[in-house]
Amino acid sequence: MDINSIRSQFPIFSKKINGKPLVYLDSSNSSQKPLSVLNSLDNFYKNEFSNIGRSIHSLAVNATNKFDETRISIKNYINASSKDEIIFTKNATESINLVASTFGQKNITKGDEILITELEHHSNYVPWHYLRETKGAIIKFAPINDDGDIIIEKFKKLITAKTKIIAITHLSNVTGTIVPIKEIVDIARKKNIPVLVDGCQSAPHIKIDVKDLDCDFYAISCHKVYGPTGVGILYGKKKWLEKLPPYIGGGGMIGEVKKDKITYASLPEKYEAGTMPTAEVVAFNESIKFMQSIGIENIMKHEKELTNYALDKLKSINSVSIVGNPKNKAGVISFTMKGIHPHDISTIVDEDAVAIRAGHHCCQILHERLNLTATARASIGIYNTKEDIDVFCKALNNCIKVFGLK
């Protein structure tokens, strides 16, 4: 894998931030975009723009075909059984809301239980909370240990006859924990409970095979997978998507509309009401091609090496404490520094063009569990290098200097 050739595909790395080369360590938040994706957006709007699925002129036919090509690419990329199982949404948040709302309507009544975990991002908690408010559902949180791993034995014990769905992250955006989804699904299968996986953090970094995982739903945000903003994916097993009611109503998702009766379109259009982010979906096909051109095995190897390098370097800075120590960790490193608040760390390293995130990362439950109000987070993407980590660690040492702690 040629890292220089990968970096050269990202125009943003030729820009200077505060007069210095950008060290982007905020890919868990959102990834940067390769030129092929940007060119696709530009080309589509300049030369090929039309709405899809409605008109029958040449531009519309071409746009519709291209839109569908991305769907097929995604289907192949995550190994779904059919392109009808791939629904385009706004982002993973909307994908989870879609399931919570439609599944909840049909299958949740007062006292029913939804099992999530202490690792979840707010987007895999708040949508279920709505069902607690509107339907009287009970939300249970599977606990983690201090390393940031889900305690499987305790997870099993939280499953009861009332558990209607399990919603769980594939990869924590705070601790970097890679959750053993196959094991979780295996447990759920025995009790006939569907599993929704929040794949927001995992999709850009590890292999996704929904057939192998055997999960019922899988949510992805394309902007984290080197793609444009405004596009998300919901994978759902056909048996569910056919059975569940529609979500957003409007044009494009209907069969026949009468004054007294409406029928709905078949999959996948049933869940794609209104004009979709057409150019962005078309451009996302280039993101998949970009990922495929490197190969997920190479991506995983590069990011693992870099994560280990970063962890070793960070451990050599005395005042740094890494949050969690999961068995299987991806390139998401949250940390604190003695005597320096994460917000101050972020402001100070920004002066050296190092982009990290500070705060609770939309995981207040997890921070509370770990007795932290805020953490700083460096997260790795395919374009990062050991030099990036070196500049980052040097910038952390500068924080200590600015605060006069050494």
Add this chain to the structure above:
Amino acid sequence: MDLKQLYQDIILEHGKSPRNFGKCEKFTHYGKGYNPLCGDQVQVYLKVNNDKKVENLTFEGSGCAISMASTSIMTELIKGKSIKVTRKIVFDFINMIKNTSEIKSNDLDEDQKMKIMSLSGVKQYPMRVKCATLAWHTLTSAIEGKNNEVNTESTD
């Protein structure tokens, strides 16, 4: 803008050893502030006497150096001032952080002005403005006797 202007010694010192930290006795007013973006929170406790003077002002909470220093300096400056003057200083401070980078108040002595001006560098860091203003908004809410929590997302 360089970091030294933001992280002046006085800010680092107040951030490290905040003044008037804790819950004061017999407080008459209380306010709670919260920044949902970072999870930082502050509680302010005021003891206002019959002459409408702030006899005591203390705080509890956690946050970055900017928010802790801003809160600490606020408690030092406001203690002993009347409610009327307090409102003027709060207005002046927020105006300084957001607009002018200057303090015009006649109600502060030179030393106090220098202290409050040490926070003026925050204006150059828009993402940090809320860190500096949270406690001041919370103080206003406490004076007005509002029981609702101040939220940085609804104050600016």
